[in-house]
Amino acid sequence: MTLESQLRADIVEVGRRMYARGYTASNDGNISVRLGDDRLLMTPRSVCKGFMTPDMMCVTDLDGKKLQGDRDPSSEMLMHLEVYRQRPDARAVCHAHPPIATGFAVAGIPLDRAVLAEVLTTLGSIPIAEYATPSTSELPAAVRKYVKAHDGMLLANHGALTLGTDLFSAYYKLETIEHFAKISLVARMLGRENLIAREEVDRLQGLRANYGIQAPAPICPDPSVVGDLLAGPDPLTCQVVQAPEGDGRRLVPDPIVAGAPAPGGDPQGPDGDQEIRLTYRELSALIEDAIRSLR
Numbered sequence: 001m002t003l004e005s006q007l008r009a010d011i012v013e014v015g016r017r018m019y020a021r022g023y024t025a026s027n028d029g030n031i032s033v034r035l036g037d038d039r040l041l042m043t044p045r046s047v048c049k050g051f052m053t054p055d056m057m058c059v060t061d062l063d064g065k066k067l068q069g070d071r072d073p074s075s076e077m078l079m080h081l082e083v084y085r086q087r088p089d090a091r092a093v094c095h096a097h098p099p100i101a102t103g104f105a106v107a108g109i110p111l112d113r114a115v116l117a118e119v120l121t122t123l124g125s126i127p128i129a130e131y132a133t134p135s136t137s138e139l140p141a142a143v144r145k146y147v148k149a150h151d152g153m154l155l156a157n158h159g160a161l162t163l164g165t166d167l168f169s170a171y172y173k174l175e176t177i178e179h180f181a182k183i184s185l186v187a188r189m190l191g192r193e194n195l196i197a198r199e200e201v202d203r204l205q206g207l208r209a210n211y212g213i214q215a216p217a218p219i220c221p222d223p224s225v226v227g228d229l230l231a232g233p234d235p236l237t238c239q240v241v242q243a244p245e246g247d248g249r250r251l252v253p254d255p256i257v258a259g260a261p262a263p264g265g266d267p268q269g270p271d272g273d274q275e276i277r278l279t280y281r282e283l284s285a286l287i288e289d290a291i292r293s294l295r
């Protein structure tokens with residue numbers, strides 16, 4: 001089997017898995033892979049990814065000119081071309097609409113909290129690229145902001161996009177994003193999403209080399225935690241992860257629910273000792289009250 005026929009068969013298999021797992025409905029989604037340095041093999045437009053055959057694929061150059069194939073290439077070709085342009089290390093790109101991850105993309109909630117060790121070592125953070133009309137040149141422009149530093153991202157009100165050094169690594173990142181979204185959703189429904197502390201995140205980041213993971217960018221502190229919102233990390237060069245300082249502990253309570261007792265919890269119990277956040281006005285009022293009571 002030649003390399004090209006193997007890659008055609010691999011795209012068919014990845015499309016079948018995406019459809020079987022419900023990551024796409026109808027003709028949604030698209031897949032591409034590098035075929036040498038200057039050509040791409042890409043899914044055609046308007047076909048269900050669950051029922052493709054190897055002969056359906058299109059061969060294009062890196063400018064999107066069709067070189068071979070009976071069908072037209074994917075309507076999201078421009079987004080794929082942008083990924084290859086920005087990331088010479090990318091050998092494959094997958095795009096689908098996995099429903100839980102896409103729900104986060106619709107809600108405007110990035111998957112950027114330090115929750116799962118394997119997600120931190122592989123993807124780091126999963127930001128949301130701003131909304132853009134699908135299949136237009138707006139979408140590559142939205143993706144450009146994040147793609148240099150991230151191997152996976154959500155697309156606002158649309159879906160998810162991943163890339164990898166081969167087709168299956170790109171596809172598995174799509175699985176990881178949807179799995180992470182499911183776990184995060186369940187934890188949030190249960191009312192508590194304890195986060196991995198910053199020190200532990202740094203330790204996990206140090207393990208990337210041990211696992212042979214070539215991350216495109218380092219994990220950087222969350223600007224809302226370090227208090228430097230104006231000069232926050234650049235998404236072009238950083239994977240921004242929400243991870244609070246741990247005070248020696250490796251897991252810390254979710255800052256969103258910290259300070260509020262757990263449902264049915266004792267306000268004087270452990271939850272009552274948690275950090276709360278106040279505005280300067282509220283803090284000043286509290287101090288003034290305390291001074292008055294001393295007089």
Ligand SMILES: [Zn+2]
Pocket residue numbers: 028029095096097134158159
């Ligand atoms: Zn799409």
